[in-house]
Amino acid sequence: MPDRIGRRDFLKLAAFASIGMLIKQPSIKLRDGLGKPNILVILFDALSAYHLDTYGYNRLTTPNLSRLLGRAIVYHNHYAAGNYTVTGAGSLLTGVLPWKHRALRFQDEVADFYGKNNFFSAFNSYYKITYSHNPHVVRFLSQFDASITNNIPYNRFLISGGNFAQTTFENDDDTANIAWSRTFIKNDDEVAYSLFLSELYRKYNSVKIAGYEANFPRGLPKVWDDDNFLLEHVFDYLGRELPKVPQPFLGYFHFLPPHKPYKTSHEFINAFEGDGLPYIAKTQDPFAPVHSDKFMLKQRMEYDEFILYLDREFGKFFDLLDSSGALDNTIVVFTSDHGELFERGIQGHITPSLYQPVVRIPLMIFEPGRTERADIYERTSAVDMLPTLLHLAGEPPAKWSDGALLPPYGSPEKRNIYTVQAARNDPARPLEHFTIMMVKENYKLAYYSGYPDELSDGEMVQLFDIEKDPEELIDLSKSKQGIASELLSELRLKIKEVNDPFI
Numbered sequence: 001m002p003d004r005i006g007r008r009d010f011l012k013l014a015a016f017a018s019i020g021m022l023i024k025q026p027s028i029k030l031r032d033g034l035g036k037p038n039i040l041v042i043l044f045d046a047l048s049a050y051h052l053d054t055y056g057y058n059r060l061t062t063p064n065l066s067r068l069l070g071r072a073i074v075y076h077n078h079y080a081a082g083n084y085t086v087t088g089a090g091s092l093l094t095g096v097l098p099w100k101h102r103a104l105r106f107q108d109e110v111a112d113f114y115g116k117n118n119f120f121s122a123f124n125s126y127y128k129i130t131y132s133h134n135p136h137v138v139r140f141l142s143q144f145d146a147s148i149t150n151n152i153p154y155n156r157f158l159i160s161g162g163n164f165a166q167t168t169f170e171n172d173d174d175t176a177n178i179a180w181s182r183t184f185i186k187n188d189d190e191v192a193y194s195l196f197l198s199e200l201y202r203k204y205n206s207v208k209i210a211g212y213e214a215n216f217p218r219g220l221p222k223v224w225d226d227d228n229f230l231l232e233h234v235f236d237y238l239g240r241e242l243p244k245v246p247q248p249f250l251g252y253f254h255f256l257p258p259h260k261p262y263k264t265s266h267e268f269i270n271a272f273e274g275d276g277l278p279y280i281a282k283t284q285d286p287f288a289p290v291h292s293d294k295f296m297l298k299q300r301m302e303y304d305e306f307i308l309y310l311d312r313e314f315g316k317f318f319d320l321l322d323s324s325g326a327l328d329n330t331i332v333v334f335t336s337d338h339g340e341l342f343e344r345g346i347q348g349h350i351t352p353s354l355y356q357p358v359v360r361i362p363l364m365i366f367e368p369g370r371t372e373r374a375d376i377y378e379r380t381s382a383v384d385m386l387p388t389l390l391h392l393a394g395e396p397p398a399k400w401s402d403g404a405l406l407p408p409y410g411s412p413e414k415r416n417i418y419t420v421q422a423a424r425n426d427p428a429r430p431l432e433h434f435t436i437m438m439v440k441e442n443y444k445l446a447y448y449s450g451y452p453d454e455l456s457d458g459e460m461v462q463l464f465d466i467e468k469d470p471e472e473l474i475d476l477s478k479s480k481q482g483i484a485s486e487l488l489s490e491l492r493l494k495i496k497e498v499n500d501p502f503i
Contacts (some may be wrong), residue, residue: 036125037368038330039389043252043316043423044310045085045090045134046259046349049078050226050341050357051304059272061307064315065334068366070373075363075406077379079417079439080338083358087420088337088382089254093119093140095386095401096419099498102427106136109143111427113400119386120147122398126286127246131156131234132254133223150245157234159220160209161227213267218302221309223256223264231255231310233315243326248393254337257310260348262302262360264309271308272301280343280471284452288345288354300342318366330368331392333385352421352454354437355472356444359419365406372493378407379417379439416440418494422449429500438491442467445487461488 049055052062054069055076082098090103094114094370101110109115115301120128121144130141131152138154144149198278209220209228220228234255242251279297284290314334321327339358340349347360363380383403390397391405404410417439424433433450463477477484 024397036393038249040251040330041333043254043335045256046340047336048357049362052362058277059304061304062311063312064184071370072364072366073374075376075380078361078363079381080359080361081382083338083421089137090381092385095398095403097418104422104425104427105133108427117400117490118144120144123250123395127249133256134254137254139151151268157229159228217266219263231313235313239320258303258306262304262306268305268308271305272446282344285344285346285353291345296342299347329368334364336361352418352435354435376407380406381417430502447491
């Protein structure tokens with residue numbers, strides 16, 4: 001695509017853009033008598049900003065989203081608070097970083113305080129409606145249930161499966177799902193613990209999905225092994241039901257695509273075949289298995305094709321809301337909980353590493369009455385979502401939140417941005433096994449600690465100049481030791497501060 005600016009050049013230009021030239025101070029204009037705005041958060045799991053054409057990616061992965069952005073505020077340097085759902089969504093839903101909410105391991109809930117003080121409890125005057133395909137988020141929503149008016153059951157939009165184990169043993173869903181899968185579901189070698197039950201279960205599910213398979217040659221989108229779903233079923237329901245719910249409402253809908261497995265609709269298969277998108281060679285990560293370039297390219301293409309599917313469904317849903325007049329008094333937020341990696345031998349996001357594609361996520365805010373696009377290049381964090389939406393709703397601030405008002409609603413402030421990976425750490429103990437990323441001005445420091453099996457000293461430091469080197473090709477930790485040492489000292493002081501209550 002020779003006529004399109006490359007991501008690397010795009011990010012370099014973005015870093016030097018003047019915010020004053022690019023935005024106007026907005027005001028949310030509601031029709032007379034409409035009162036407080038509705039708020040609708042649409043989150044697509046594992047959606048990396050690095051794979052959206054809006055942010056300079058050289059594939060047109062989001063044509064529908066892109067055509068709508070003339071009515072949005074677009075945030076170009078927005079960071080997840082974690083690189084997997086438990087930390088990332090946990091921070092968005094509490095307004096604090098993972099070292100406070102303490103949902104660190106995959107099975108963890110947030111700390112009790114945030115079970116009562118969270119995204120939903122903060123909107124006292126709002127009707128609150130929620131749904132998620134992601135079992136980790138289902139667990140959070142169950143923990144927040146006292147503050148949610150209508151928490152739609154996980155099974156509501158499943159075509160098959162229904163995962164009896166996940167819904168029955170929600171506090172031990174990881175363990176329950178393993179037991180369920182091993183008993184009822186055949187693995188790649190066509191083996192299950194119960195051959196009789198697994199065959200009955202397979203036939204039962206095959207009947208339920210038979211009418212949809214032609215449109216999804218790689219298989220239907222699914223959670224775990226057998227909980228199949230279609231995005232259009234959820235969006236069709238929301239299009240019908242949201243106009244009926246009491247207003248003002250707060251809706252939080254956390255959809256699994258484009259999270260793996262990448263099961264796109266038939267019309268998007270091979271959409272990018274032969275387009276020549278280069279694969280940038282990068283140093284193998286010490287935490288990564290060895291994957292061939294061929295494997296990584298195939299996975300990257302299937303991921304991009306899956307983004308086309310969610311983009312189509314979001315576009316249809318947005319158009320439906322628009323034509324019905326619902327957007328006259330509804331703020332729509334488009335975002336993610338973390339990104340995805342296809343580089344350095346890493347495929348996915350379950351990794352101690354915190355490179356840009358797994359921590360940079362999209363954020364777009366569609367305001368009622370906005371007719372011009374605004375582009376924000378300040379670095380922002382997922383924890384900023386709660387204070388900002390409360391501000392727009394005219395609700396009291398959440399005094400516990402780590403976040404700040406997103407520009408242009410608040411004055412840009414100089415601060416560090418943090419992302420935390422601590423999946424091996426007991427939440428009741430100080431941080432001992434972690435990767436923490438700190439962005440300060442143009443530098444990004446990644447500090448790895450507590451990895452004796454993977455790193456010779458159990459620790460590692462990386463330093464990147466993400467303005468000059470947005471692809472993180474050159475680790476400056478040795479050539480700029482003074483800067484690395486200064487930033488590491490600052491980060492260690494921060495870690496000591498957050499660890500003190502647990503010592």
